[in-house]
Amino acid sequence: MTREEIIKEENLVYKKTALFTDKALSYCPGCGHGTVHRLILETIEEMGIQASTIGVAPVGCAVLAYEFMDIDMMQAAHGRAPALATAVKRLNPDQYVFTYQGDGDLAAIGTAETIHACNRGENFTIIFINNGIYGMTGGQMAPTTLPNMKASTCPYGRDTAMMGNPLKMTELVAQLPGTYYVTRQSVHTAGAVRKCKKAIRKAFENQKLDKGVSFVEVVSNCNSGWKMTPVQSNKWMEENMFPYYPLGDIKVPQV
Amino acid sequence: MAKVQGAIVINIERCKGCEVCVGVCPESVIAMSKAVNGKGYHYAEPINENCTGCTNCAVVCPDGVITVYRVKI
Structure with missing residues (x-):
C-alpha cells in the first residue's frame, strides 16, 4: 500500500486534539509541558466536559496555558492557584476544576495554599509539573532542585548543608487526610505518557465522588x-530525578 | 497474524526539532531533516515505509505535530 492510500480520514488513529487553540505552544523544544497540556485536553475531550471545565493557570512557564487550551480558564497570582480553585469549585460545584502548576509555583511561593487546600479536602484536581528548577525566570534553584544539581543560583550544585534538602511535595500532601488520590508520573516515553494519561483521567473522574483533592505530579524535564x-x-531525568522522585501511585483510594 | 501498515504526517512548521520522537519509534522510521522550517528547526520526517502506526511518536510529541494513520492489510 502506498503512503497516499494509507493517509485517509477513515484510517486515522491519532491526531492532536481539537481542544488546542491554533496558537503554537510557547514552550522550549522537548518540554514536557506541551505533552501534559495535551493529556489534559484529551481527557477533557474524552469525558465530554469541555463546556463544564474550569482550569486555573499558574505563574511560570505555563502562565499562558489559557492561550493554548480552548476551555474556560482563570489566571491566579503566583502560587495562589489552589486558593482560586477552591473559590471556583465552591461556587460551581458541578464544574470540573483543575489547577496546573509548576514546582516554583506550587512548592515554593504556593506551599501554604497547596497544603491548606489539600488539608481542607477541596474537591478539585492539581496537576503539578516538577522539573527541579525555575524554568521561566532563567534556571534558578527551586525547592525541588536535587542535591548537587547545578542551577544559575547554585552554580556549584545544591549544597544541602546550606540550602536544605529537596522538598518532596507529593509525599507531603499524601500524608494529609484531605487528599484522595496522589500519584507521580512522567511523560518522557510513550509508555509513561499513556500511564500519565490514565492517572489524569482518574484524577478528573474523582471529582464526581466529592472525596478530596486528586494530586498528579508529573516529573518533567x-x-x-x-x-x-x-x-x-530525558536520560538525565531517568538517572537522577527518578531515584529521588520515584514514579507510581502514592495514595490510592481505599475501595 | 494480521499485518498492519501505518503512515505519519508531520506538521513541519510546528515541529521544534526536539528529537524525542526519533528514539521512541520501534521501527526507526523518523529522522531529522537536513532542511529547516520557518523557525529554523531541523524538523522530523519519515524516512522509510516501515511504520506500523503504533502512535508512540505522536503521544510523546510535546507539540502534538504528528498525525498517525493505520490500516490492516
Missing part, C-alpha cells in the same frame, strides 16, 4: 534550564 538537549535531559 527542563532542557533549557538544565543546559542539555531534550533527549539528554
Whole structure:
C-alpha cells in the first residue's frame, strides 16, 4: 500500500486534539509541558466536559496555558492557584476544576495554599509539573532542585548543608487526610505518557465522588534550564530525578 | 497474524526539532531533516515505509505535530 492510500480520514488513529487553540505552544523544544497540556485536553475531550471545565493557570512557564487550551480558564497570582480553585469549585460545584502548576509555583511561593487546600479536602484536581528548577525566570534553584544539581543560583550544585534538602511535595500532601488520590508520573516515553494519561483521567473522574483533592505530579524535564538537549535531559531525568522522585501511585483510594 | 501498515504526517512548521520522537519509534522510521522550517528547526520526517502506526511518536510529541494513520492489510 502506498503512503497516499494509507493517509485517509477513515484510517486515522491519532491526531492532536481539537481542544488546542491554533496558537503554537510557547514552550522550549522537548518540554514536557506541551505533552501534559495535551493529556489534559484529551481527557477533557474524552469525558465530554469541555463546556463544564474550569482550569486555573499558574505563574511560570505555563502562565499562558489559557492561550493554548480552548476551555474556560482563570489566571491566579503566583502560587495562589489552589486558593482560586477552591473559590471556583465552591461556587460551581458541578464544574470540573483543575489547577496546573509548576514546582516554583506550587512548592515554593504556593506551599501554604497547596497544603491548606489539600488539608481542607477541596474537591478539585492539581496537576503539578516538577522539573527541579525555575524554568521561566532563567534556571534558578527551586525547592525541588536535587542535591548537587547545578542551577544559575547554585552554580556549584545544591549544597544541602546550606540550602536544605529537596522538598518532596507529593509525599507531603499524601500524608494529609484531605487528599484522595496522589500519584507521580512522567511523560518522557510513550509508555509513561499513556500511564500519565490514565492517572489524569482518574484524577478528573474523582471529582464526581466529592472525596478530596486528586494530586498528579508529573516529573518533567527542563532542557533549557538544565543546559542539555531534550533527549539528554530525558536520560538525565531517568538517572537522577527518578531515584529521588520515584514514579507510581502514592495514595490510592481505599475501595 | 494480521499485518498492519501505518503512515505519519508531520506538521513541519510546528515541529521544534526536539528529537524525542526519533528514539521512541520501534521501527526507526523518523529522522531529522537536513532542511529547516520557518523557525529554523531541523524538523522530523519519515524516512522509510516501515511504520506500523503504533502512535508512540505522536503521544510523546510535546507539540502534538504528528498525525498517525493505520490500516490492516
